[in-house]
Amino acid sequence: xxxxxxxxxxxxxxxxxxxxxxxxxxxxxxxxxxxxxxxxxxxxxxxxxxxxxxxxxxxxxxxxxxxxxxxxxxxxxxxxxxxxxxxxxxxxxxxxxxxxxxxxxxxxxxxxxxxxxxxxxxxxxxxxxxxxxxxxxxxxxxxxxxxxxxxxxxxxxxxxxxxxxxxxxxxxxxxx
Numbered sequence: 223x224x225x226x227x228x229x230x231x232x233x234x235x236x237x238x239x240x241x242x243x244x245x246x247x248x249x250x251x252x253x254x255x256x257x258x259x260x261x262x263x264x265x266x267x268x269x270x271x272x273x274x275x276x277x278x279x280x281x282x283x284x285x286x287x288x289x290x291x292x293x294x295x296x297x298x299x300x301x302x303x304x305x306x307x308x309x310x311x312x313x314x315x316x317x318x319x320x321x322x323x324x325x326x327x328x329x330x331x332x333x334x335x336x337x338x339x340x341x342x343x344x345x346x347x348x349x350x351x352x353x354x355x356x357x358x359x360x361x362x363x364x365x366x367x368x369x370x371x372x373x374x375x376x377x378x379x380x381x382x383x384x385x386x387x388x389x390x391x392x393x394x395x396x397x398x
Contacts, residue, residue: 228293236284243280250294251276254301261305261364271308275301306364345395352376353388360385 228249234242254275258268278300286296346354352374359370371381392398 225292225294229288232283232286232293235280236286246279247276250297253294254297257298257301258305261302262308267308268305271301271304275304278304302364309364341396342392345392348395349388349391353384353391356381356384357388357392 228246231242231246231249235246251272255268255272258271258275259265262268262271275297279297282300286293290296346357349357355374356370359365359373360367365373367378367381367385370376370385371378374381376384
């Protein structure tokens with residue numbers, strides 16, 4: 223299903239259309255489950271994250287902004303954040319929640335078409351080293367601003383500024 227079809231379905235979901243929600247689920251759940259499973263490494267937890275993500279999608283469908291990306295990208299980001307939240311939850315509790323919580327940019331970029339992957343890799347390399355580190359920690363490892371701050375020993379405001387400037391540079395470089 224292409225983005226226009228997903229966008230129409232999401233608009234209907236925002237209006238409370240359960241049939242559209244079922245169609246959106248049928249069209250995207252396989253891909254979203256694969257993302258969740260890749261991050262968590264456990265089928266049971268990946269299923270829980272997928273369910274939670276679709277509840278959030280149902281409740282927040284009206285918040286999607288078309289100019290900021292595709293519907294599928296928005297949905298994947300919800301799944302990723304839910305999966306990273308679950309990892310953090312199990313870390314805090316001292317439970318081994320995944321096979322691996324280490325992520326590399328190369329692993330994340332595997333899901334992109336080769337041309338997009340090459341462009342993104344190029345643009346990431348163009349960032350200053352502190353910006354590269356902040357983006358890697360925030361987006362590829364799923365850390366919050368506060369966690370990035372602790373990791374880099376920067377003030378919170380500096381971390382937020384690094385990430386914001388890096389995102390602006392990436393958008394310019396990618397032509398977004």
